[in-house]
Amino acid sequence: MVSCSDNKQIEEKYQTEIQTLTSQLEKLAKENEEVAKNLKTFDTLDFVVYSTQEWKRLHESHADDILVHYPDGHTTVGIEDHIKELAPMFVFAPDTRIEQHPIKLGSGTMTAVVGELLGTFTEPMPIGNGKFIPPTGKAFKLPMCTVGLWNDKGVMYEEYLFWDNQAFLKQIGLAE
Numbered sequence: 392m393v394s395c396s397d398n399k400q401i402e403e404k405y406q407t408e409i410q411t412l413t414s415q416l417e418k419l420a421k422e423n424e425e426v427a428k429n430l431k432t433f434d435t436l437d438f439v440v441y442s443t444q445e446w447k448r449l450h451e452s453h454a455d456d457i458l459v460h461y462p463d464g465h466t467t468v469g470i471e472d473h474i475k476e477l478a479p480m481f482v483f484a485p486d487t488r489i490e491q492h493p494i495k496l497g498s499g500t501m502t503a504v505v506g507e508l509l510g511t512f513t514e515p516m517p518i519g520n521g522k523f524i525p526p527t528g529k530a531f532k533l534p535m536c537t538v539g540l541w542n543d544k545g546v547m548y549e550e551y552l553f554w555d556n557q558a559f560l561k562q563i564g565l566a567e
């Protein structure tokens with residue numbers, strides 16, 4: 392036989408479980424909203440800011456002191472140094488752009504996107520000491536991936552960039 396006090400205890404137990412699950416769902420929904428917002432910011436970064444070289448807008452997606460990891464293993468700290476790494480590609484391939492992110496995902500404060508880096512080697516490539524590699528006129532279509540770690544201000548404080556430099560050099564005619 393179940394008493395009224397037993398029913399009350401069971402009801403309280405279920406109410407506690409419901410509150411816990413509701414809280415977890417609310418937290419997950421908030422995290423999903425943040426991930427969606429960060430991925431939208433990332434689309435703007437690649438499709439507009441990067442592709443049209445609007446470097447003054449980089450702060451919309453990057454912290455001032457961002458740590459960036461490049462495919463060859465070196466790193467930079469800060470937006471200005473990051474721009475110094477990004478801008479030279481536009482010298483020899485002024486049509487450089489990213490037009491799509493076919494894969495976008497995130498969890499918590501981390502996002503990852505896969506994109507295609509496109510362009511054509513149409514201008515001399517500076518290699519230092521006043522020397523240049525003449526343009527080959529060859530186009531490139533390079534898969535790339537960026538992993539971003541985001542802070543509570545909605546900007547990345549750390550970024551990991553991945554692409555195959557050897558494949559890039561082959562596509563523009565500088566490697567076999």
